[in-house]
Amino acid sequence: MRLHEYQAKQVFSDAGIPTPASELAGTVDETVAAAEEIGYPVAVKAQVHVGGRGKAGGIKLVEDKEEAREAAEDILGMDLKGYTVERVLVEEAVDFVNELYVGVTMDRGEGEPVAMVSTRGGVNIEEVAEEDPDAIAREHIDPAFGMHPYQARKVVYDAGVDRAIANDVASILRTLYQLWDDRDGSDAEINPLMVTGDDEVIAADAVFNVDEDALFRQPELAEMEEEGEFAESELERKADEYGFDYVRLSGNVGIIGNGAGLVMTTLDLVDHYGGSPANFLDVGGGAKADRIANALDMVFSDDNVDSVVFNIFGGITRGDEVAKGINQALEQFDEIPKPVVVRLAGTNWEEGMEILNEDLVTVEKTLEDAVQRAVEYAEEVEA
Known part of the structure; x- marks a missing residue:
């Protein structure tokens, strides 16, 4: 479960992390x-x-007042990457001289939580990790003992944070870890943690994601989930309506498959071949033609998607039914909105290959070839 910024800041502020004065608003006035x-x-x-x-x-x-009214008119009601903005946070501006990043998440490779600090705050931390991984200091934490004060100081110093604010940043990091631990967090981030000319540190943004399976023991956060439903995206509403397992991501290669493991494998391969996944969409087993058509409708509705890869391995799901659904969905268009690449295997895959209209889709025999072709199509659109 993802908290909104205003909700995460409320949680952080209640725990003692400094945040700017702010108010939530739903109208221009x-x-x-x-x-x-x-x-x-x-x-x-x-x-x-x-x-x-x-x-x-x-x-x-x-x-001033005139600019505030104009900003509210521009932002409220706007479509922001598939989400309709229904509320804004009005927040005191921070006069800062530096921006830091602090975060806590689970390092599944190590099987331990990891605390992270960087002096390159204010930008996408994933980009920093890819371009300059040494710019992010990391410290793994034994969950049996929690974060020791020396660990917080160590990771802050390793990141090169100025000594004038190092203790304050370390204190915020320890509080962030304690929240992550106590509230069943999956990710907790402050980006940026702003540094003022008076050497104060203030959380100018806040991210706090919670394990949904633990909400039964986090009643206050469960109430925040209900309150945050107003900003559910149209795509997520469609996924609920169609009964799909769907997660929207930040990339441009749409992914449709039958089975969570198959879809995750496809996501990994898109990344491996230099692409960026736009979504996780599992149509489930035994998908009929209309369900496949609904899946394509969902992915085509995402403005971020530049190409689509279909990865179907038939067990209960029949390849000929999948092929009918793909044809059914695409034949309604005078012009295909996004290039579609299809890989079929398993039950009735040969019949499906014969049914597929290759004037509408690109067919590949292997998953690797299908993913590479979809990544190439997406790159051509970007170029």
């Missing part, structure tokens, strides 16, 4: 009133579950 009460300058921030809100126009810094 509420936004202006909140800005007037907090005092200019303020940031008006869309409350949706996506990254890159600033680049997409979902965060605006305003200096």
